[in-house]
Amino acid sequence: MDLTLKVWRQKNREEKGGLETYKVTGISEHASFLEMLDIMNEQLIKEGTEPVAFDYDCREGICGTCSLYINGEAHGPDRKVTTCQLHMRMFKDGETIYIEPWRSAAMPVIKDLIVDRSSFDRIQQSGGFVSVNTSGNTQDANALPIPKMNADLAFDAAACIGCGACVATCKNSSAMLFVAAKVSQFAYLPQGQVEAKQRVLNMVEQMDKEGFGNCTNTGACEVECPKSISIKYIAKMNREFLSASCSSES
Amino acid sequence: MSNGLSNSSVGRKVLMALSGFFLLFFLMQHFVINLFSVISADLFNEISHFMGTNGLIQFVLQPILIFGFLFHLAMGMYLERKNSAARPIKYAMDKPSENSNWMSRNMLITGIMVMLFLGLHFYDFWLPEIKTKFIEGDWSGLNNGEFRYWEELHHKFQDIIRVSIYCVAFIFLGLHLSHGFQSAFQSAGFNHNKYTPIIKKLATLYAIIIPFGFIFIALFHYFTQN
Numbered sequence: 338m339d340l341t342l343k344v345w346r347q348k349n350r351e352e353k354g355g356l357e358t359y360k361v362t363g364i365s366e367h368a369s370f371l372e373m374l375d376i377m378n379e380q381l382i383k384e385g386t387e388p389v390a391f392d393y394d395c396r397e398g399i400c401g402t403c404s405l406y407i408n409g410e411a412h413g414p415d416r417k418v419t420t421c422q423l424h425m426r427m428f429k430d431g432e433t434i435y436i437e438p439w440r441s442a443a444m445p446v447i448k449d450l451i452v453d454r455s456s457f458d459r460i461q462q463s464g465g466f467v468s469v470n471t472s473g474n475t476q477d478a479n480a481l482p483i484p485k486m487n488a489d490l491a492f493d494a495a496a497c498i499g500c501g502a503c504v505a506t507c508k509n510s511s512a513m514l515f516v517a518a519k520v521s522q523f524a525y526l527p528q529g530q531v532e533a534k535q536r537v538l539n540m541v542e543q544m545d546k547e548g549f550g551n552c553t554n555t556g557a558c559e560v561e562c563p564k565s566i567s568i569k570y571i572a573k574m575n576r577e578f579l580s581a582s583c584s585s586e587s
Numbered sequence: 588m589s590n591g592l593s594n595s596s597v598g599r600k601v602l603m604a605l606s607g608f609f610l611l612f613f614l615m616q617h618f619v620i621n622l623f624s625v626i627s628a629d630l631f632n633e634i635s636h637f638m639g640t641n642g643l644i645q646f647v648l649q650p651i652l653i654f655g656f657l658f659h660l661a662m663g664m665y666l667e668r669k670n671s672a673a674r675p676i677k678y679a680m681d682k683p684s685e686n687s688n689w690m691s692r693n694m695l696i697t698g699i700m701v702m703l704f705l706g707l708h709f710y711d712f713w714l715p716e717i718k719t720k721f722i723e724g725d726w727s728g729l730n731n732g733e734f735r736y737w738e739e740l741h742h743k744f745q746d747i748i749r750v751s752i753y754c755v756a757f758i759f760l761g762l763h764l765s766h767g768f769q770s771a772f773q774s775a776g777f778n779h780n781k782y783t784p785i786i787k788k789l790a791t792l793y794a795i796i797i798p799f800g801f802i803f804i805a806l807f808h809y810f811t812q813n
């Protein structure tokens with residue numbers, strides 16, 4: 338396949354970036370999108386141009402590091418996949434492909450296609466944990482009965498890999514799907530009850546501080562989420578938040 | 588604490604939903620009353636006179652309604668401003684229709700169209716009422732010895748331009764409500780495997796029946812002028 342790529346280039350945080358056009362030829366339709374970018378970079382190096390910086394780690398859809406807004410959609414045109422799992426067969430020979438970084442005030446571009454997602458880390462640090470001692474006195478898993486339904490709900494929420502596609506996709510750059518997943522994975526389990534109230538209040542507060550937008554319930558996030566996190570978790574977070582802010586003692 | 592109802596993103600959405608619910612309820616009763624203007628002029632006059640002169644409605648519920656509208660408008664604008672600030676650099680290539688519908692993305696536009704219409708609507712009905720009742724001090728509801736309400740309404744709809752503006756505005760209202768009705772439930776934390784699909788169907792019904800019902804009423808008066 339021969340492709341025309343319109344790639345966002347930006348030197349650093351401060352400088353204004355812009356789209357550059359590169360042509361790549363002879364790409365196999367079995368290649369992954371990141372492999373295609375590797376080939377493009379090799380070509381750029383040969384030409385003496387600085388290669389394009391882009392993020393990745395596992396390349397098997399589990400770490401959430403690869404990002405990219407491809408042809409107007411987070412992680413490209415395929416569904417329920419990250420960019421490392423996106424294959425070139427989703428594109429047509431001769432196609433022009435736009436490749437842009439996530440766009441959000443709370444996730445500024447560091448270089449080229451790489452954005453700073455530490456806002457997600459700070460949200461996690463504000464409450465996305467349980468303070469139970471897990472060393473030494475581990476109890477038998479079956480000693481703590483958990484309804485099957487709650488276990489499943491918590492497990493589905495915990496599938497979130499923190500990729501940020503929800504933010505990138507949302508017209509408001511809202512992080513509510515991410516935060517809802519992180520709140521819910523504990524809210525459905527007994528281990529999460531101790532800090533439940535403070536958790537949701539702190540995490541929402543941190544989310545607002547970071548400058549993410551407000552949810553308008555367009556549902557775009559759940560469509561583009563590689564892990565199919567449902568917006569029913571946003572309703573769950575809203576319930577948790579309401580009950581916590583109506584009754585919190587702090 | 589900065590995470591209360593009015594100063595957090597989630598709290599503001601809940602308030603937006605509550606004001607939305609309130610407006611939905613108001614619109615429903617407004618529709619039912621207007622429907623009487625098609626069924627019986629006398630009945631419509633009776634109800635209008637009651638609504639227009641009842642102390643509780645005039646001096647308690649009406650101010651609440653005005654506050655509800657202004658609150659909804661102000662909060663909607665505020666949220667949209669924050670939302671657009673959350674993405675200072677837009678995408679060069681964006682395909683939002685791949686994952687969401689137009690109504691959900693354009694609540695501000697459809698809402699502002701409704702607001703513009705409300706300007707005309709106030710000019711048509713509310714200001715004259717205020718003038719008659721509060722400036723002229725006439726609370727009788729009478730004109731030449733007969734109730735004036737139905738006559739006034741009927742008279743307003745002889746103008747094709749006005750009727751057209753009303754019809755177009757109600758289409759925007761329908762678009763606003765087709766997303767707003769079900770969205771308000773989600774914002775308020777209501778999401779249920781069994782009931783949410785039913786709510787979405789009800790939302791569609793509401794967003795079709797009420798706006799088109801109003802259009803029907805406007806057209807009815809237009810075509811029955813003598």
Ligand code: HEM
Pocket residue numbers: 551552553554600603604605607608610611612614656659660663664666667694695697698699701702705763764766767768770771772774775
């Ligand atoms: C005065 C003109 C209006 C404006 C400017 C306006 C604006 C808005 C905006 C911007 C939103 C989306 C807010 C968000 O999701 O962040 C919204 C939601 C909503 N609006 Fe309106 N609106 C208006 C009139 C109305 C009317 C007349 C009704 C009902 C009779 C209504 C019912 C709703 C509902 C139910 C929602 C959903 C609330 C939610 O998503 O939680 N609106 N409106």
Ligand code: SF4
Pocket residue numbers: 401496497498499500501502503504514515518558561562563564565566
């Ligand atoms: S909710 Fe989905 S889209 Fe958002 S960060 Fe988690 S995995 Fe990514």
Ligand code: FES
Pocket residue numbers: 392393394395396397398399400401402403419420421422
């Ligand atoms: S590189 Fe880990 S999910 Fe794509």
